[in-house]
Amino acid sequence: MSKHLLEVRNLRIDFPTRKGILTAIDDVSFHIDEGEVLGVVGESGAGKSLTGAAIIGLLEPPGRISGGEIVMNGRRIDNLEYEEMRKIRGREIGAIFQDPLTSLNPLYTVGRQLTETIMTHTDMTPTKARERAIELLTEVGIPAPETRVDQYPHQFSGGMRQRVVIALALCVNPKLVVADEPTTALDVSIQAQIIALLKKLCREHGTAVMLVTHDMGVIAETADRVAVMYAGRIAEIGPVRQVVKQAKHPYTEGLMGSIPMIGHTDEKLRQIEGSMPRLTSIPTGCAFNQRCPKAFDRCFKERPDTIAVDGTEVACWLYDKEAAHV
C-alpha cells in the first residue's frame, strides 16, 4: 500500500447548479507524509479551503466529490458513511478553522468541549478526561488552566480562543491536522504566537499539518512543502524554499512579486493583470492563460498537468521538454 499518510488522487469536486455543473476542484493530486507540514496557498476562490473540507469530510452540500479518491493510512475515506467518518474526524484528522469564535460552542465551557471530544474517541473516565483537558490547556500556553477550564469561550481573547481550538484539534493525538486559515482573524503579534505554537506542538507530537492560508509569509515560516492553487487546480507543488525562492510557474512568480516586502522599496509592485476567472468562465487550456505574460499557443488549447522539474512539480507548458524546442 501507499507509504504516504494522506494521499489525494485526482480529486474532483462539483457543485450542481441550475445553470449546470460547476467544477470547483479539478483533478487535484497530492500527498502528505507523516509529520510533514504541507502549505496550501492561493487567492480566494482557488479551492484551497474546499480541498481541506473534502479531506475532513465536511464538504457542504450541494458540493460533492465527483471523482478521485482520498486515502488516509491506506484506507479510502472519501466514501465513508457519516458515522464512520465521524470516528475518523477528531481521532485521526483534527481540524482548526479560521474563526475561533464559531468553532467553539458558546453555551458550553471550554473544559466540557474538550472532555466531550476526548471521551468520544477514548475510554477515559470523566475525571481523567478533565485532567487531560487541563494538561492540554497548559500545553497550549493558557495561564491558570485550572480556572480557565471552567470558563466559557466568550471569556477568552481571540488568541486564547485559537489556542483552545488547537488544544481541541490535538486532544486525541490525530495523525493529521487540517488548519484552514488558522491565523487570518488574528493580529500580527498573536499570529506569530499561534504559528510558533502550532509548529512546536506538531513537531512534538509528530502530527502532519495541512496548512491552508493565503499568506505566503506564514507558509514560508512553517511549511516543508507548499502547493500553490489556482482556479481549482494545483499550479505548482514542491519544497517550500524552491517554490518561494525560485518560483517556476508564472502565476507563482507573479504572486511572489506582488507581495510587498520590508527592505524592498521598489517603485512599483509587480502585478498580475486581471483577476482569477470565475468558475463559470474558466478558459480552455491553462486557466491562467489570460493573465500569463508568457502564454503561447499551446496554453490556450491544452490543459497542462503537473510536470516534474528540478524537484518541484509545475503545471505549465513552458517546462514541457517537447514544447521547449518548438
Next chain:
Amino acid sequence: MSDATTAKKPAVAKETFETILEVKGLKRYFDVSAPWLNRVLEGAPEQILKAVDGIDFAIKPGETFSLVGESGCGKSTVAKLIVGLHGPSSGSIEFEGRDIANLSRKQMGPIRRRLQMIFQDPYASLNPRWKVRDIIAEPIRAFGLADSPDEVLERVGQLLTQVGLSPVDGEKYPHEFSGGQRQRLSIARALASEPDFLVCDEPTSALDVSVQAQILNLMRDLQKKLGLTYLFISHNLAVVCHVSDRVGVMYLGRLVEVAPSDILFTRPRHPYTRMLLDTIPDLEMSGRERMPVAGEVPSPINPPSGCAFHPRCPFANDRCKSERPEPRPLADGAVVACHGVEEGRVPDDPIMAKVPVPEGLNV
C-alpha cells in the same frame, strides 16, 4: 512635535514647513458605562474608553503618512475624526491652518469636498441598489461640480478610466464587480469631488495579494498624477513600508513612534515597533533570530499605568510603570515615546532575540 521632527532632520528641513493637516493633542473618549439605571441601582462604575488619547502629527502636502497598529489601537478612530465622522473630545485638527474639528455642517461642506475617504470593505461601502454611474456621480452632483447631466456623465467616464475600468461599466451594479474592481470604484468615487487629501482606512485588507498589488500601484500612480496627500491606515507593516513617506506606530490610543519610513524600518527604536517588525513572517527564509512575542494587547478600557506597553516590554522598569512617556524627538528625525530609549536602556542592536521574555507571559 511636527516642527521638532522636521527641524531635526536636515533633509526634511529644506522643504517648506507648510503642512496640509496638523493634529494636535487629539483625544476621543467613548463612554461605555452601563446604562444609567444599572449605575444607580447596582453601583456599576462609569467606564471611559480612551480610543485616541492625545496624539500629535502633521502631514505635508503630497506625502503619504501611515498609521499602523494592532486592532483596538485607535487608528481607525483617528481616520474618522479627521474626516469628521466623529467629533473629537479635545484637541484640534487643522486643515491648511484652519481648525476643522468643531465646524458646523455648513462650514464643513467645502472642506469635505477636499477631504475624502476610502473604506476597508468594498462590499459594504457601495450601495448595492445604485448603478455605478450614480454612485460615482453623487459627489459631483452634491458639490455642484458639473453644469449639465452630460458633463456629469462625461466626468464619471473619465473617473472610471482613471482607475482602470471602462466608461461602459457605469451601467452596471456593484455586485457585478470583483473585490478589487469594487475598491477601484471606491477610489473613483473618492476622486469624484477632486480632493487634495485622501484618508485610506485599510484599503487593501480585504483583497488578495495580487489584487492588493494592483490597488497599491494604482494609488501610487494617482498620487503622482493628481498630487494627492494620503493618510494611510493599515495593520500590515509590509504594505505600510511600501507606500509611506512617514509612519506613525500606535499602541492603545497613543503614538509610540513617528519616523520617516526608511528610518523606522531600518532602525526601529521603540520596543513595540521592534516587536511588530519581528512578527512579520520572513519570506527571505534567512532564519534570522527574532524577538519572542509575548502577551496580548490589554483592554483599552483599563490600560496599564505609565507606559501602556510596559507589561509586554522586556526593558520596562519602575519608571515605565508609573510615568507616562512623552514623545521625544531624536537626532535623525524619529520621535519616540519611551523612557528606555531616552535613558539608553534599550540597546540599539536591531536583533533582540536574546531578550528574555517578561515573567508571567507565555510565548
